[in-house]
Amino acid sequence: MIILLVEDKPEELEKAKEIFFSQGFKVAVATTLKGAFRLIETLKGRLKAVVTDLHYPESDEVPGADKPNGLALMCYCIRANIPVVICSDINHHWCAYTKDVIETLGYYSGKQVPFIMDKKDWKRAGEELLKIIPKGE
C-alpha cells in the first residue's frame, strides 16, 4: 500500500518512514506542499493515502515553515477523495481554531480527517490510516 508522507524535518522523516515500513506501508516522501502535489500526480491511482505534518514550506523556492500548508494539502486530498491524516506536534491548547477548521471541513465533506496533536506519533498516524483507507485497497 503506497502512501505519501509530507514532513520537512529530516529526523522526523526517518523516524516516520521506519514506523510506516514496519506497519506494512510503502512510503513516498515530500518535504514541501508543491512536492506533495507533484508526487500525488506522479503516483496517480497507486497512492492510497497521505499523512502530513501541519507546518512546512510551500516549495524549495519559498522556504519558511510557519504556514500551515498541511491544511491546503488536506483540502486537496478531500477534494481528490484521498484519505488523509494530519500528524503534528502543535500543542492542543494553542490550536483550537485549527482543530475546528479540520473538523468542519471533515464534517461537511463527509470524510474523517484524523488530527494528531502535541507529539508526532507516527505509529498512531499509521493506525489511523489503516482505519480510513477503504477496505480492499
Next chain:
Amino acid sequence: MKKLLVVSDNKNWQSAVAKIASEVGFDEIISAEHENALAIFLEREPTHILVGEYEHEKINPNSRFAKAARTWQDLKAAAQPSQTFIRCGFSSHSYEDYLRLPFSQDELTRAMKLMKP
C-alpha cells in the same frame, strides 16, 4: 535475491544495461521510465537502483537531465537503508554513487558492491 531497477527513458539503453546486469549476477532486472519509476520502485522493492541520464547536482530545470535529477531525489527520499543507489551520466564526477557512461561489467560490479560471479 539481487533485484536491479534500471531507470531510463531510453529503451535501447535499458536493454543494454539489463544484459550487463544479468551477466554480473542480478537475479531480476526491472526497467522503468522516469515517469513511473517511483511507483515501480515502491511496489517492486529492488535491492539495487541505477538511475540513468544523470548529469550533475545543479541541473537547469529546463535541461534534458532535469527529469533524472527529480527521479533520483524522489527515490533517495523513499529509500530504505539496505538499498544501493547508483546514478550515471557522462560527466567526470568522483562521487561514490556515480558511474560514468559507458561502464564495464567490472565497474558496475564495483559500484553495486556485488561479489564477482
